[in-house]
Amino acid sequence: MFYWLLAPLAEDFTLFNLFRYITFRTGGALMTALLIVFVAGGPFIRWLKKKQREGQPIREDGPERHIIEKAGTPTMGGFLILLGIVVATLLWGDLANPYLWVVLWVTAGFGLIGFYDDFRKVTKRSSAGISSRMKLVLQVLVAGVAVWWMTQLLNQAPDVAEGFATSIAIPFFKDVMIPLGPFFLLFGTFVIVGASNAVNLTDGLDGLAIVPVMIAAASFAAIAYVVGNFVFANYLQLNFTPGTGELAVFCGAVLGASLGFLWYNAPPAMVFMGDTGSLSLGGALGAIAVAVKHEIVLAIIGGLFVLEAVSVMVQVASYKLFGKRVFRMAPIHHHFEKLGWAEPTIVVRFWIIAVILALIGLSTLKLR
Secondary structure, X not given: OHHHHHHHHHHOOHHHHHHHOHHHHHHHHHHHHHHHHHHHHHHHHHHHHHHOOOOOOOOOOOOHHHHHHOOOOOOOOHHHHHHHHHHHHHHHOOOOOXXXXXHHHHHHHHHHHHXXXXXXXXXXXXXXXXXXXXXXXXXXXXXXXHHHHHHHHHHHOOOOOOOHHHEEEOOOOOOOEEEOHHHHHHHHHHHHHHHHHHHHHHOOOOOOOHHHHXXXXXXXXXXXXXXXXXXXXXXXXXXXXXXXXHHHHHHHHHHHHHHHHHHHHOOOOOOOOHHHHHHHHHHHHHHXXXXXXXXXXXXXXXXXXHHHHHHHHHHHHHHHHXXXXXXXXXXXXXXXXXXXXXXXXXXXHHHHHHHHHHHHHHHOOOOO
16 A cells, blocks of 8 residues: 555655665565554453453363463464554555465465364364364365466466466476476465465464464565566576565565564463464465465475474374374474473474574575
């Protein structure tokens, strides 16, 4: 909105020229989202506590200490994050850019799915929520529409090679592309849905998921900015994706909203983001990765989320096939809890891993 209202005034007032720059508007989105969540957080949490007197239902098959220490903590705090992201993006983004609307579609769509799941958990006093099958079907529908939308946008963009929209770029190689054709719809949908559920699985300890989300958002802000700029993309020998540079503004909003939420989610958490937050944030990261054609890089930068998801799949497969568990409990952060690690120790060490993986992922921009 600011871009539409103030950027045209730059010819008469030099100061308004700042609103033409993505970097300035990214910073503005970050600070706006941060302030919204920070200011609204306290009253919103107090309201949640009145409505959710018993807090989020705690998994009975989870670590024993969670039943005692985390009982009574309200959930659905992800609504705060969504509020900050959406308002900041609408204020600071170029609303004529279709990629912003695609990513907002995924974020809001997955947020609604998560909200419904959280609502059922709270009202039914059960940690089950909606069925896994129903949740997956809804996620696939939202993600599928987004992937189709993004491929159409890229196919219609000028100076884009034929088949690029439905191909996968391989990190560390400047000219290697794997064409998938119509199967890219399935691949892109898998990336978005997989990222959403991986973040959801990671969200099991106070502050564990939100900081890696912030790290990934900051990383993809940089990636979106360079691949959406012809000069930078050409210099770094990256595949230029017209229009995606504006997604840096959205990433700035994610970073700011997440930072504001961390104030309330730091151990001991005053509120949980719930599926409302984790599903929407993971879906947003997946959608951005598909838009900027860095799907595999997401698996590197978000490697912590991948590790958490794989640990669950390995645990389930091992138990069903051999009747044995590989980990004491899955996802893997619960395994370390069972080993006697303190919660802050697990959380901070996982943050360190997330930083290292992000640096490796960002190195793919130059090492080609």
